[in-house]
Amino acid sequence: MPSLLPDKLRTVVGAPHVLTGVECSPYAIEGRAPEAVVFPGTKEEVAAVLQLAAEAALPVTPWGGGTKMAMGSPPSRVGLVLGLGRMNRILEHEPGDLTVTVEAGLTLEALQSALGARGQWLSLDPAAPERATLGGILASNASGPRRHLYGTARDLVIGLTVVMADGSVVRGGGKVVKNVAGYDLPKLYIGSCGTLGVLVETTLKLRPRPDVDRLVVTHFNRLKDAGLAARAVLSSDLIPSALELADGEALRALGHGGGAGLLIGLDGIAEQVDWAIAELTRLLAPLGLGESTVLDGEARDRAWRDLARLGRPGTEHGSAVMKWAVLPAQAADLMDAGAAAAQRNGLGAALTAHAGVGIVTAILSGGLDTNAVVATLTEWRALVGGAGGQAMVEWAPLAVKERVAVWDTPGPTLRVMRRIKERLDPRSILNPGRFVGGI
C-alpha cells in the first residue's frame, strides 16, 4: 500500500476513524487482514474514500455489522475495509406514508425499536438483528422466516443510494411505494455482495405492527409428515406469516426433542389468529400431528432467535452451512436425503426450511474431517442440482472453500453479469473475487 494513503484517509474521515496495522486484525476477511479500515461518517466521505482507493487501485470491501463476511468466495485481493457503522441514522420516518429512509450502517434492531415506538415494523427478520445492518442485509439479501408472507429485501426496498466505484453518488428508485421511473437499480444492488457499489442509504416500505403475533410449534414423527403438513397449510385458507420445517436435529437444538417439526407464524388481529390456531389443529390432526405449543412474547422471540442462530457460523453446530433453493414441494424429501448423505460421511446434520418458498438451510456438524465435509457438500450440491435447484455454501472453513465452490457453476447469464460489473466497476476494486463466477 502506498504509504501516503493512510494519511490521506485520515484527512478525509478524521484520524480516529482510520485503523492500520495490527488494529485491522478483527476485520480480517477469510483470514486476511486488510491494509486499513476506514469509517466514514457521511456519504460524501464514502465517495472521497472510494476515489482514493480507485487512485491507489486498492480493493474495497464494505463492512456493516460483519455478520455475513464469511459469505462468498475468498476474495482475490484484500485492501481497504470500509466500515459503515458510523452511518447509522434514521433520516426520515413518516408513519402515515409507511416508509422510512435510513443510513446503511443502522442495525436492524435499532430500526425496529424506533419503528415499534410508532406502531410499525420492517417485515424482514434475518439472523443477528442486533449486529446486522440494513446495508449488509441488503447487500447479502439476508432474510428470515417471515419472508413466507412478507417477501425479501427486493419486495421491501423502494429506494437506494449507492456510492459507485468512481466515487459518484447514484440514487435508484425513490421514496414512494410505487415507482416505475427508470430501471429498477435497487434490484441490481440487493444481493450484489458489495461488488457494484457501496450502499449508503435506503428507503424501505413498512407495515403496521400486528395486534397479535404467535408461533405454533407442531411436532410430527417424521420429516415426511411435517412436509405433508406444510403442504396442507399451503393449500388451505390459512395465511401464515412463517412456515418453517425443522428436522429432528434442528428441533433438538431448539430444545424441543426429536421427530420433526413445523413452525407456523400467525399474526393479525386476535380473531384471525384465534381462528387460525383452531383451524391448524383441525387441519393437521389427521396428518399425524403430535404435541403442539403456542408461543407468544419472549418465548416466541426466543424460539425464532434460536432457529436463526442454528445457521450462523461459529456455533457448535457449524462445520459448514449450505443454502439450497428448491421447489417447495420437494423440500422435505431433499432434506431427508441430505441428512442421509451427511450420515454416510460420518457427519451430523441439522436442516430447516422456509417451507413455502423452498429455501433450505443445511447445517453440517462434527466435521473435523475436511474430506468428509467436502464430500457431503459436493453430494448435497448434486442432490439439489439434480432436483433443478441451486446450492450455495453460506459458510465453511477456508480449507473447505478451497475445494468446494461457494456458488453453483453459473450458466450463460454470467456473461450479462460480467458486462454489468465491467461497466459499473471497470477496475474491479469493489469486493473483487467474492461473487458468482469470480466477479
Next chain:
Amino acid sequence: MPPLTDARKKSLRREMEQLLGPGSVLSDPEELLVYESDGLTLFRALADFVVFPRSAEQVSALVKLANREGLPFVARGAGTGLSGGCLPAEGGLVISLMRMNRVLEVDYDNQLAVVEPGLVNLHLSWAVGPQGFYYAPDPSSQQACTIGGNIANNSGGPHTLKYGVTTNHVLGLEVVMPDGELLWLGGKTRDPHGYDLVGLFVGSEGTFGIATKIVVRILKKPQAVKTVLAVFGHVDQASEAVSAIIARGLVPAAMEMIDHLTIQAVEDAFGCGYPRDAAAALLIELDGLAAGMEAQAERVLAACRDCGAREVRAARDEAERQLLWKGRKSAFGAFGRISPAYMVMDGVIPRTKLPYVLGRVNAIAAAHGLRVGNVFHAGDGNLHPNILYDPRKPGEEARVVAAGAEILKVCADVGGSISGEHGIGLEKADYMPFIFSEADLACMRQVKDAFNPDGRCNPGKIFPNNKACVEVGPAYRPHPIEEKGLAQRF
C-alpha cells in the same frame, strides 16, 4: 440508416415468411397503421414490418435478422400501454407476441405458472381460478393487456397496495437478448445466484430484450372479501381518510379514490351506484380470512366517518361489489363519453401529501382552462389525473401536455415519482431529470449498455432527449406532433 428500398423490403418479407410461415408478416402501410401507436395516441410511428412469431426460437431468429440488417426492433403485446413504450422507431420491426399466448404449465403444489408473453393478464386468473388460485397484479386493462407487456412496464393495479406489483410476482424469465441469444434469468426457485437480472428486466420497458416465457407466482384466492364505499362532501376528507385507515393499522387490499367529475362520467356511462353529487368516493377492499373481517371493516368505516364521510356502506353481495368495481375499472372508458379525448397522468406521491397535491392538480388544470378527472390508487399515492380535451381545438393538446408536465413536476417536488405503473416510454423521457440526476441516469445507461449495447432493442425510450444514447436506426425525423411543437418539451 437510409430507409429500406422496396426491393430489400420484399426480400426481407420473403425471408421472414419462410421463418414464420404465411400470414405472419405485415408490411402493407395500411396494415401497419394499426401498430403505429399504443394507448397513448399522442405519438405515432410506422414500422417497416409487424411480425407474429409463435415460439422463442422464432423471436430469436427475428432478432438476429434485425441485427444482421441493422434494423431496430420492439416487442409489442396488446398495445394498451400508456406511454408510447412499444412504439417502433421509424422503420424496423414490431415483434408482436400476441400469438404466443399459451399457459404452458401450472404447478399448484408450488404455486407457480409458466406462461407465454402474449397471454392476456385476466386469462391467467381464469385458467387457475377453478383450482382456487389467481394472479394478483390486476391492471385496469387486465381484460386486454398481456403478461409480457406487464413485465415490460412492471404494471400495477388496484390490489398492488397489499400484494405488490408485477415484479413481486415474477420468478423467472426466458428472454431473447438484444443480440438474439436465448437464455433464462431466474427460474422456478427463489434467490437465484448472482445479480437479480429478473428484477432488473421487469420494468425495463422492452429495452433489455424480449421475454418469451414467464414464471409467475399464483396465489390462493382469499377466503373472504369485503368492499366498502365511503362518500365524501370534500376531496380533502377522502384524502385524510386514506391516511386514517393506514394509521389504524390496516393495509387494505385496495383503496381507490374517484372524484366528482369521474363519478359523473361513470354514472352517465354505466350507472354503478355512486352518488352523483359526491365530491369524492373511496372504494376500499379488504380481503383475507373470514374471521375478523367484520372487525376490520368496522375499523375502516369508523376511520371514514371520523374524517367526515357523509355515507359509508359495505357492498351487500358479489353483484354490488362487481358493480362498484366496474365503475372504478371503467372510469377511463367513461371519460370518452364526456370528452373527445383525454390524457392520463401517472404521478406518485407520498400518500400524506394527497390533499396538497390534489389541490395543485386541480389548480394547474384550471389555469390551463382544462377539466381534470381524478381516479386513482389512493392507498399507494399513485395519482391518475385524466386531463380532458378536444384535439380538434387548436392549441388545446399543447396546453394538455404543458399541464401534464406541471403536474408531474409537483409530484417530483413533494418527493414522489413521475410514473407509478405506466412507464416512461417516449412520453415522459424528457421529465426524467425531474427525479434523477445526471449520475443516476449515467448509471442506468451503463446498465442498458450491458444488455443492449447496440441500442437496437426498443430505441429512443426512457432516457431524456436521447442525446447521450447512441441509437442506431433511421436518421432523426421529427414526429408530426413534434412539428406542431408538442413533442419536444422542456
